[in-house]
Amino acid sequence: MRIRRSLIDLDDLTPRELRYIFERTEQFERTPPGPLLQGLGCVNMFFEESTRTFTSFNLAESRLGAAVINLAPKNLSLATKGETLEDTALTLGALGISIIVVRHHQPGFPQRIALAFDGHVVNAGDGVHAHPTQALLDIYTLREEFGPLKGRTVGIVGDVLHSRVAHSTMRGLQRLGAAVVLIGPECFLPHDYAGAGISVERDFDAILPRLDAIVLLRIQRERFVEMPISDEEYIAGYRLDERRLARVRNETIVMHPGPYNRGMELDDSVLKFAGWRYARQVHHGVGVRMAVLDFLVNPPAK
């Protein structure tokens, strides 16, 4: 079996490939690309809840002309009849499926499918590990705002430790020359990520005026048993609210991968803030995912 190109995390893409995907996104958003995946079978397997990612993958696949099959976990023999993941991947390959898009709570699950499947796999989020297409659309949104990101400072705020979005986005930003500041209480900061282009900061108020962009994160309560900090303490130190917004620079933008929890990481004043870019992020999700699928199936000439 030939191992085909998959997207498990952003490290799979060179800076040149990242730029190619962004160019294609722009083209596809301007002019609908037509049936670039005509006749190809595409299976979406989401073992975890998803609103934005699931819907936008479905839209991207159908706009590219793929035959889209949504396999809910309860309909998979994998879940109830003892079939292994590897045998599921073999079966889907034998059926002529070309692409599997998968979300699972276990880090490494998409990689295991990719090793057994004669087709392309796209990771739509695996536990705390990675969420490459979210990172791509976040970075695309930042580039739309600022152009090249070299020299820009992006603060990623909150539960960085349990956020697969943060893990993927910081890697991509680092590659493109942006400075990343991870901001949050000690219990949510992964110190092993400090390194070239990435620093760690506990004092949100002190760093606030220096940020070009603020990426807020949800506290990923489903990934730990006991909240390591009280809600009140978290809100006092890290919620973006009216008082803190008054201190951000005029051109600063605020982003969130969604779903956002009003009252925790942000208050309603953020949703009315001129620099709030959540809807742009969601919008770009379809174009970026079309570009990724096309890139994997119809790679550019080297």
Ligand code: ASP
């Ligand atoms: N939707 C993103 C994810 O699936 C972020 C979140 O759930 O907070 O990782």
